[in-house]
């Protein structure tokens with residue numbers, strides 16, 4: 160349940176708006192292959208998405224979820240991944256069901272919409288554009304454009320500032336612990352989708368204000384709010 164109807168709805172990208180796993184996994188496996196390392200495959204890459212591109216590449220090189228240092232050959236692997244994924248950012252990636260309709264509907268009734276992602280700007284706008292939803296966003300903030308990534312509240316606080324709204328009037332819609340922690344620390348409301356890349360446990364464990372199985376359920380949720 161939401162305490163009130165939001166003035167601003169900020170969406171996470173990977174695992175919330177877009178099922179980007181197939182293209183991310185293909186690019187990671189291509190990098191690993193070029194380095195003579197065994198491929199990772201979609202189930203493992205799924206768990207590595209969400210903390211930005213540097214962390215994704217580190218995780219792929221080490222196989223660890225929380226690697227300490229930059230493992231060699233990190234710089235080479237990162238450059239390779241950036242170029243490969245940028246060139247193949249939307250081969251198999253698709254909007255999750257209901258996303259296009261929900262964004263158009265929310266926009267039509269006057270909500271301000273943003274995409275606040277840890278994804279790099281080299282991938283984010285081209286991907287949203289290819290999937291036909293970039294024009295629905297009043298603001299797009301990417302991982303490399305903020306001083307800190309989610310779960311830090313900084314990206315959401317900057318987004319609220321951009322719109323000139325109180326953080327308590329903002330809603331974050333996301334798929335992972337990073338989104339919930341960022342929203343709570345910023346003072347945003349938070350709703351989760353269960354279909355994304357949230358690791359092993361269900362999103363209910365993250366204690367969001369609500370869980371929606373499709374973004375098309377958001378308007379009904381807002382109607383019930385004060």
Ligand SMILES: O=C(O)COP(=O)(O)O
Pocket residue numbers: 171172173174208209210211212275276277278279302309
């Ligand atoms: O890890 C990433 O690059 C993107 O993650 P996000 O869109 O879920 O914030």
Ligand SMILES: [Mg+2]
Pocket residue numbers: 171172173174175209333334335355356
């Ligand atoms: Mg996500």
